[in-house]
Amino acid sequence: MIEVKGLVKHYGSKRAVDGVSFTVNRGDILGFLGPNGAGKSTTMKMITGFLRPNAGTALVNGHDVTRDPVAVKKQLGYLPESAPAYGEMTVEEFLGFIAETRDFRARDARDAQVERALGLTQLAPVRRQTIETLSKGYKQRVGFAQALLHNPPVLILDEPTDGLDPNQKNEVRALIKNLAAEKAVVLSTHILEEVEAICTRVIIISQGKVVVDETPAQFRARQPGARLDAIFRSLTTSDA
Amino acid sequence: MSQITPVFKREFLGYFRSPVAYVFLVVFLMASVGLAFFIGGFFRTNLASLESFFVFHPWLFLFLIPAAGMRLWSEEKRTGTVELLFTLPITTLEAVLAKFFAAWAFLTVAILLSFPMVITVGYLGDPDWGVIASSYLGSILMAGSYLGVCSLTSALTRNQVISFVLSVLACLVLLFLGWSVFNSVLHSVFPVWLVDLLANFSFATHFNAFTKGIIDPKDVVFFLSLTGFTLFLNVVALER
Ligand SMILES: Nc1ncnc2c1ncn2[C@@H]1O[C@H](COP(=O)(O)OP(=O)(O)OP(=O)(O)O)[C@@H](O)[C@H]1O
Numbered sequence: 001m002i003e004v005k006g007l008v009k010h011y012g013s014k015r016a017v018d019g020v021s022f023t024v025n026r027g028d029i030l031g032f033l034g035p036n037g038a039g040k041s042t043t044m045k046m047i048t049g050f051l052r053p054n055a056g057t058a059l060v061n062g063h064d065v066t067r068d069p070v071a072v073k074k075q076l077g078y079l080p081e082s083a084p085a086y087g088e089m090t091v092e093e094f095l096g097f098i099a100e101t102r103d104f105r106a107r108d109a110r111d112a113q114v115e116r117a118l119g120l121t122q123l124a125p126v127r128r129q130t131i132e133t134l135s136k137g138y139k140q141r142v143g144f145a146q147a148l149l150h151n152p153p154v155l156i157l158d159e160p161t162d163g164l165d166p167n168q169k170n171e172v173r174a175l176i177k178n179l180a181a182e183k184a185v186v187l188s189t190h191i192l193e194e195v196e197a198i199c200t201r202v203i204i205i206s207q208g209k210v211v212v213d214e215t216p217a218q219f220r221a222r223q224p225g226a227r228l229d230a231i232f233r234s235l236t237t238s239d240a
Numbered sequence: 241m242s243q244i245t246p247v248f249k250r251e252f253l254g255y256f257r258s259p260v261a262y263v264f265l266v267v268f269l270m271a272s273v274g275l276a277f278f279i280g281g282f283f284r285t286n287l288a289s290l291e292s293f294f295v296f297h298p299w300l301f302l303f304l305i306p307a308a309g310m311r312l313w314s315e316e317k318r319t320g321t322v323e324l325l326f327t328l329p330i331t332t333l334e335a336v337l338a339k340f341f342a343a344w345a346f347l348t349v350a351i352l353l354s355f356p357m358v359i360t361v362g363y364l365g366d367p368d369w370g371v372i373a374s375s376y377l378g379s380i381l382m383a384g385s386y387l388g389v390c391s392l393t394s395a396l397t398r399n400q401v402i403s404f405v406l407s408v409l410a411c412l413v414l415l416f417l418g419w420s421v422f423n424s425v426l427h428s429v430f431p432v433w434l435v436d437l438l439a440n441f442s443f444a445t446h447f448n449a450f451t452k453g454i455i456d457p458k459d460v461v462f463f464l465s466l467t468g469f470t471l472f473l474n475v476v477a478l479e480r
């Protein structure tokens with residue numbers, strides 16, 4: 001469903017992403033790991049068509065993001081890092097706007113999608129509150145609701161559980177796991193347990209390059225008995 | 241192009257979600273009417289005409305339209321919502337047009353809210369309605385061109401202050417090109433044909449005809465093509 005082929009992104013002379021390739025199939029939940037500044041967000045921005053790659057491309061359901069970005073964007077639900085949203089709108093208004101841009105123009109269809117998204121992310125109690133007055137965790141949920149709204153076949157989630165309380169973290173993980181059966185999901189995270197809990201694959205990138213691409217079981221088997229963060233450290237600092 | 245509708249709607253209603261819009265409308269009306277009364281001698285001229293009202297529009301717009309337009313793109317960049325907008329299934333052109341038309345519609349509302357002036361001259365005398373209509377048309381067209389410039393400059397930076405200053409400077413140049421004092425300075429440096437050519441690019445030159453009741457297709461084409469050109473550059477600047 002997602003085919004990433006040799007993505008490269010420079011910022012000035014710095015190579016933020018340096019030839020990243022991988023594929024994600026339907027039913028997969030890909031955990032995207034790496035130290036701060038490794039290039040996770042930048043890779044996701046290129047897959048979603050927000051940033052233009054300097055080289056390489058990504059295919060989503062067969063659509064090439066460099067050739068037909070709008071077709072790719074129709075397939076995607078994307079939660080950007082730190083969940084930006086129009087703060088002066090209420091949750092309801094904002095999701096209504098997203099629904100309209102996602103082609104739910106008729107009032108009934110639009111409201112049905114908004115209700116569904118509000119329900120999935122448990123936002124109903126704050127639906128009439130403006131987004132700028134929400135707490136960080138609720139803002140994050142609004143971003144998640146926006147990404148799920150049109151029930152897209154592909155989800156790209158940049159740190160979806162960032163800022164959530166432990167109960168909500170579990171809720172969101174369970175939700176992602178439930179949805180994933182007929183979707184391809186890429187999520188970035190700094191929580192290694194999250195990867196073990198829900199991901200079917202792990203990719204670690206370091207300094208813009210893929211250093212690990214395997215199942216969580218294989219990842220754990222690298223150093224049986226060791227803590228996950230110890231394995232992570234040895235993989236991402238050795239080449240620094 | 242169907243994607244213009246939801247974004248236009250969000251943007252236009254967005255003006256009325258924040259107090260800034262109301263402040264802007266009040267300032268706009270007070271400044272335009274105030275200039276007409278105190279400097280233009282609206283009553284002193286003893287004429288049933290709005291010329292003393294419209295004559296200040298090029299100068300008023302110089303500050304007020306950058307104030308309205310500075311946030312168009314810089315705000316989206318600063319808050320990160322630009323990432324959200326451009327991962328919705330919408331092209332850059334659609335987004336630029338939708339935001340531009342929403343802002344233009346808002347400015348049109350601001351300009352038309354001066355209708356009590358029209359009622360006043362209609363009540364006190366026997367104005368030339370054709371001149372008033374063409375003045376309004378010219379003012380709205382000129383507002384579009386100013387706004388095109390401001391939309392472009394605001395796409396160049398995430399800082400609203402820089403955006404405002406750049407907009408005022410760019411508009412100032414476009415305005416001064418037709419100002420006789422400025423042109424006599426230019427005449428001392430450049431050949432006459434060049435100065436006359438440059439004067440053709442001035443807001444004031446093209447706007448004056450409208451305030452005399454003349455709707456010259458050349459002037460209409462000037463404002464529309466300047467607007468179109470700045471919006472084209474706006475798309476280029478955003479896709480960069
Ligand atoms: N707009 C930009 N201009 C210059 N450099 C940038 C820009 N955006 C990102 N970078 C650089 O690219 C590199 C990769 O950044 P990226 O945001 O992809 O990291 P990340 O893996 O998501 O990190 P984190 O875990 O902190 O979210 C970093 O070194 C960052 O400084």
Ligand SMILES: [Mg+2]
Nearest residue numbers: 040041042081
């Ligand atoms: Mg990141």
